[in-house]
Amino acid sequence: MKYLINKPNLSNLEKEYVLKALKSTWLSANGENTKIFEKKISKILKNKYCLAVQSGTASLHLALKSLGVKSSDKVIVPNYTCVSNLSAVAQCGATSILVDIEKDTLGLDYELVKEAYKKYKPKYLQLVHVYGFPAKDTHKIINFCKRNKIKIIEDTSEALGSKLNGKVVGSFGDINVTSIRSEKMIGVGEGAIISTNIKKIFEKFTLLASRSAPFRTSKDPYWKKYYVSGEGYNYLMPHLLGSVARGQIERFEKELIKKKIKVGKIYINELKKNNLNYGQQISNKSKPVYWLNSVMFTKLKVNKVRKIGENLKKIGIEVRSGFWPLNLLKTFKSHYITKNNISQNVFNKILILPSSFDLKEKDIKLIIKKICKLQNK
Ligand SMILES: Cc1ncc(COP(=O)(O)O)c(C=O)c1O
Structure with a gap:
């Protein structure tokens, strides 16, 4: 193909950071470049706590799990979005309440969100900004969710950096997820960032993404490393990808x-x-x-x-x-x-x-x- 949907834009900076990571011989999670990337993207998203993970799909799964979604729960998902938004709900065993979109920005339709709530009383909602355009009814939906104690997962996988009312999207919900797979606003191959302003939620998804092994730092006793406190996943971003992400976010x-x-x-x-x-x-x-x-x-x-x-x-x-x-x-x-x-x-x-x-x-x-x-x- 001569004209691709979205060719990743890479520079010498990404190469420099990948080489640095290779030279360090640290290839796995929590690499130095990955940590720098997390700090830098946290400033853009206006979310204090950020964790780099392996895919947008994994970040959605973590987001739902760390907000406490159970198999008896219902989650509002836009009917027009990536299938990962739906499959992450299925991974939790929960039911998706698919809500149609409004025709201008292709974001969730506020009137239909209200109808969905009346009928099914969902406790969670995924707010997605489609193709780079902030959803038109964002503020109405957020206020409605606040009034009815519905937790919001804001998905900015397609809209990193876009603004609504002068505020960058990504910090409107309880948790934000942003895929950074190769063809997104920044791309590393496969990867994502999950972020929040709520420390407890950050601790929850960090633990879940790290196999639910709470004693994993070098300061912890070595013999506690393999202890796990519950169900967990291996979702953290490896260092080479974190290095590409650092270069991309700096540019x-x-x-x-x-x-x-x-x-x-x-x-x-x-x-x-x-x-x-x-x-x-x-x-x-x-x-x-x-x-x-x-x-x-x-x-x-x-x-x-x-x-x-x-x-x-x-x-x-x-x-x-x-x-x-x-x-x-x-x-x-x-x-x-x-x-x-x-x-x-x-x-x-x-x-x-x-x-x-x-x-x-x-x-x-x-x-x-x-x-x-x-x-x-
Ligand atoms: C809105 C949205 N959410 C989630 C995802 C899933 O992300 P990933 O492909 O990194 O698993 C995508 C697509 O990539 C997406 O467009």
Whole structure:
């Protein structure tokens, strides 16, 4: 593929830190670079306590577990998001209450959240900012959750660095998770960060991610190392990946985020000039990071949209479909709350376009020209 959805942007800095880690011979968890990365991303997310782990899926599992989700519990999950949001709930044995999205920013629909609460009384909610755009109803949802004692897991895997009302997303909930797998806003291969401002929750997920072995530091008696206090997982990030993460986060605000926003703004302009609809709208008082750019073919039938996508692939332009609506994945325990099945409509009509950091204006113009040609064919 000539134009990838999101090619990782790596520099000599990441190489330098990886080499440093290799030279230290410390390859496993809690490496020096990983610890520096955690401190730096904690400043960006405005969360005091951060832990680097092995994937966004693992971080969601940890988040739910450390908030105390049990098999009898219900968790609100947006119907339009990565399947990991759903599978993490299943890993806890709990039931997902799938709530449809609103059509502008593709975030959770506030009215439907209220309906879901009335019907199922869930105690947890996952708030996801889709493709780099803060969810429109974020504040209403947060206030509703506070009033009804619903705990929030805020997922900024697709929106690291975006802002709402002047505040960066990531510290609106009780826990934040952010995947940093290779094609995200920062990418290390497979990895994630889990963070919070609540010390007790941090201690809980740190223990769970470390096999629930409480005596694991060099200061603890050596013979206590293999004692475990309960069920636990091996989820901590290894040092080589933590080293890439350190390089990426040091370049994030000065370089990476700026490149993304530039690409996003060109897409918005160029799609408009060609009478095509950008896939999402920028909600009031929000500053998106345009993680992935998309086009919404409101008037085309699903087969025509798929044909355009397949033909773009053939000429080296990588495309993605929207998320498969989660209510269609029948192997999971779930209930679906919707009014107009917006997530199904988005899945049918959206095409995710190449959005790499270094995409040039001329590349974007070419991609859009090809889309226009295929649309009129
Ligand atoms: C919103 C969201 N949450 C969670 C995940 C899962 O993260 P990972 O792929 O690192 O397990 C993803 C996708 O990668 C995602 O887009």
